[in-house]
Amino acid sequence: MNWFVGVDVGSAYSKGVITKDSELVGWHVISSGANYRASAEVIRKELVRQAGLSEDDLTGTVSTGVGADNVYFADRKAGDIVCTARGIKNVFPQARTVIDIGSQSTRAIRLSEEGMVTNFAFTEKCAAGSGRFIEVIANVLRVDLSQFGPLSARSDSPITFSTGCAVFGESEAITRVSEGIRKENIAAGVNRALASKAASLVRRTGLEEPCALCGGGALNDALVRTIEDELGINLLVPPQPQIVTALGAAMIAATPATPAPGTGPK
């Protein structure tokens, strides 16, 4: 039996999955905190506990995400785009486009029929259009992240943010609250801003259906529907959208590494 682990250390959450002969056996998600190394350790402990194993039983581990270097027990690192693509191929083999909304970045990935990455685009250097924008405004509105979608779904008149900048968005949200604008309309305005950013990324890579949505942002139902409206399509959303990239990392762990040219044994 071969046990493989994938660990995806994101800026907000760390995700891990354990697979047995390519079947998902267990998974775990925790807040990344400031110490990525400690988070990775907690995840490994929990995964082997779920599988009833000891750490020595693991066949291989691949790490990914912004904190991939902190997964000291990983055998290899893999790029997060490749991991997301691989994870989606496992859940929705028919998907030709994936949108991944994470805290640090929102990414659009185009896939070939074989599930290989053919094109991608992502937000960088800036929290506009990433899940962090939701976290920031949820904090202003004093709502739990899990309640952000349900709150937004009750909106009748979403506000429009004047810039994409999450810092300015934060002050704008505070101003709107003080003007008596209802929280649901502010939350829905955030989802709209994110949906429009995600849609513009997808248009950059080219949209080919079926299109899947993953990452923590996909836990926000109202955001899923807003993106569907914006793109005019239905999205495939996995039951556990947050662990797709970690699942991909575990799948890659189960694939023999191809040595880079010139690095193999002489």
Added chain:
Amino acid sequence: MYFAGIDVGSTMTKAVLTNEGGELLSAVKGPTGPEHRRLANEVMRGALEQAGLQIDDISYIVATGYGRVNVPFADRQVTELSCHARGVFSLFPGVKTAIDIGGQDVKCMKINGGRLIGFVMNDKCAAGTGRFLEATAATLGIRLEDMGDIASKATKRVQISNLCTIFAQQEVVALLSRGEPLENIVAGLHIALASRVAALAQRLVIEPDLALTGGVAMNTGMVRAMRESLGRDVLVPEEPLLTGALGAAIIANEAYREAAEDGTLPTGTRRLEEATFFAEEDL
């Protein structure tokens, strides 16, 4: 004759009164809240009291800043770029380039004889503005006004890799938890902001004299960091926050003269109270 300039910025509202010789009679500043109109009135009233004047004594009022449309008692609205250029020129007649770092924007201006001849600004993003320091100070649990002093105690500067203020907030938390001394992080934030502003300013051809204004110029650490990032000396007014309002008052003086020549002087009496949304609360 007296003139007033009022600058409703994103963070602070400033009012100055001058006589017809351009001499500064009073200056008042207060934080801009969501209720621009009320605050504009309060700051204006404060400036009048300080100078011992009544609103009807003022011959012409120019409003500027991003909230300038919310100053109903003003005779004219003028963009902050023109007002800053004029204000800075009145303080430093040799000025050719000015950088104004405000709470939510940063303006780099080329000035010729007090006239604006070119500019670049930040674009819909808090990077390069005072908000960068304000937000990270809040994350670090320190007061904005203490940042310069804290930075001066640094033994080295930590590299801050994120331009985005939101990501920089996360980054400073991670740096603190890694055990980086606070002063080294704060020094790193100063140089990060300064290099961002310098990169923007360098899109213009920077010519001396170079002036630094805006609330951020009150932070001595930022003045040092700007000198270093630009590799040049910068002039800083005694009251860096007031240049926009001062320029507005100077433009008010000129506009009055023009209006007098054209016979288009504003008529009727001005009342601060009547112009506000919040008249009933004020009474």
